[in-house]
Amino acid sequence: MEKVNEIIADLGFENIITLEDLPKIDLYMDQVIQLFEQKYGATKRTEDEKVLTKTMINNYAKGKLFFSIKNKKYSKEHLILISLIYQLKGALSLNDIKTTLDGLNEKIIAGDFNLEAFYESYLYLFTKNVESFKEDIEEKAKDVNEEITKLEEQDSQYLEKALFIATLVNISNLYRRVAEKLVDEIKECKKS
Structure with missing residues (x-):
């Protein structure tokens, strides 16, 4: 991409x-x-x-x-x-x-x-996350491009974007699910 x-x-x-x-x-x-x-x-x-x-x-x-x-x-x-x-x-x-x-x-x-x-620590980690994200997104784009070339379809630009979107949403969901599990742990700690 x-x-x-x-x-x-x-x-x-x-x-x-x-x-x-x-x-x-x-x-x-x-x-x-x-x-x-x-x-x-x-x-x-x-x-x-x-x-x-x-x-x-x-x-x-x-x-x-x-x-x-x-x-x-x-x-x-x-x-x-x-x-x-x-x-x-x-x-x-x-x-x-x-x-x-x-x-x-x-x-x-x-x-x-x-x-x-606490917020300063959050901002520091935010900056580190952005750096990691930039590297990771480029790697994901390469992976998607490699997969699209295997398909040999005519509308490869659209398919590449669709596959990239699906990949990014999948990653987002994985991180969100981990965050939700951590929230659930906080809830359980409050009950104790």
């Missing part, structure tokens, strides 16, 4: 909220939405797609995905949690995200947890 590097470049992996992007002051909901739109707007699949809406944030709050806000303002910790939610929602249900983040919220409320250090 010749356009794979172009596709990777268009994904906007550099568009992630870092600790430096987070203001030192608390933000109102509209400011939170604006921050996320500025950072992730380029990664939207279509112009109509919304990065974050008031409804989404209200649903996250009602679902207790993050601890309660004060005076209608979102702290740096809220922004970090919302950023994690934004990343997790691509693969996990809101219930699974809640289970995943419950422990973090409890630690934040108790005041004995450095969420910024």
